[in-house]
Amino acid sequence: MPLKHAILGLLNYADMSGYDIDRFFKSSIAFYWHAQTSQIYKELNNLTANHYVESDIVYQSDKPNKKLFHITDEGKVELHRWLADANIDDIMKYKNPLLIKIFFSGNLGIDQTMRLLEKYIQSCAQIIEDMNADINKISEFEAQIEQKDESFFWSMTMTYGFMYYQNEIKWANWCIDKLKERIS
Amino acid sequence: MPLKHAILGLLNYADMSGYDIDRFFKSSIAFYWHAQTSQIYKELNNLTANHYVESDIVYQSDKPNKKLFHITDEGKVELHRWLADANIDDIMKYKNPLLIKIFFSGNLGIDQTMRLLEKYIQSCAQIIEDMNADINKISEFEAQIEQKDESFFWSMTMTYGFMYYQNEIKWANWCIDKLKERIS
DNA sequence: GGTCCCATGTAACAAGTTACATGATTCC
DNA sequence: GGAATCATGTAACTTGTTACATGGGACC
Known part of the structure; x- marks a missing residue:
């Protein structure tokens, strides 16, 4: 769940490519959530299938083309549902x-x-x-x-x-x- | 990996049934590792298939019968291999x-x-x-x-x-x- | 008759990991 | 020619979750 919603949260701030999201997970956010590149692309497929995000291909001459993702209204609803959910059972499932x-x-x-x-x-x-x-x-x-x-x-x-x-x-x-x- | 080896670690101390192991994961060790009942039984099957543990049926008159697991020599080798492995990459893959x-x-x-x-x-x-x-x-x-x-x-x-x-x-x-x- | 403890799982699914696979552009 | 950055994935597998399913014995 957290990965899904973290991606939605990021796309709620700005449109991003899978690569952008991956870079973000390799920097700051990595201290709180570790994620593989392959998993991010997989999750973007799931989110697209659930109509939480959509993508457009951006053609670039100086760099390889990319898929730019943006959050849908359905995605925003889901993000807020998750944020507002004060159930902390999952949070307490600690693993060390x-x-x-x-x-x-x-x-x-x-x-x-x-x-x-x-x-x-x-x-x-x-x-x-x-x-x-x-x-x-x-x-x-x-x-x-x-x-x-x-x-x-x-x-x-x-x-x-x-x-x-x-x-x-x-x-x-x-x-x-x-x-x-x-x-x- | 940690669940597998935690079970091996427990069986290295004493023979236990799946129920015993489950109870242990619901008490003390729950502060460091959370595990579902179903996953423990599944993992015991895996460990058996890998010849790391073996089990005998113990017939009880006052309680339901149970499968008592014990660690094999192969299992002990695997436990020590894991304990001695000082690679902490997995440990640093933090998720909060x-x-x-x-x-x-x-x-x-x-x-x-x-x-x-x-x-x-x-x-x-x-x-x-x-x-x-x-x-x-x-x-x-x-x-x-x-x-x-x-x-x-x-x-x-x-x-x-x-x-x-x-x-x-x-x-x-x-x-x-x-x-x-x-x-x- | 009800609750608690003992006891063991299966099935379907979701999430995460590892390894592999490719290819463009830029800058040195 | 080589390294770095940009860019996107697939396949096979392992791990973990959720829901379901069953049933005996003890104690009140």
């Missing part, structure tokens, strides 16, 4: 592959568990760096669309990202300290 | 449906966004309560299995749960404060 691994790490060596956690810390730190680099992209994107007030909500997700990954690092460091105590 | 909704909440009213966040806070608080109630289940489960040193790793996941959900509440409250500023 790292935690499953840690849970069973008693079968692994302490040193190997520590290495995994250290790798995780590095990845989280890298994401925080990437987010810092992406902060100005918000204003860039905002300049392209009509709605000028969006950045307020986008900043809430940005703040989430920083708080989340910092908290992950904090936890992983706590674990490493505890593991070190065990060795000595 | 709430954040997607917040990202597009500019199309919604501020009051509706606040209500969603308040609901989320309540759900997180409820989970923290449930986790507190489940803390003693660790020692219960530990008493049932051979390995006595596991609780150390389980406490790392428990600590994660508390830190994670407290951080979620902190962020959501920050958002609500910011939204309130907007109204006044």
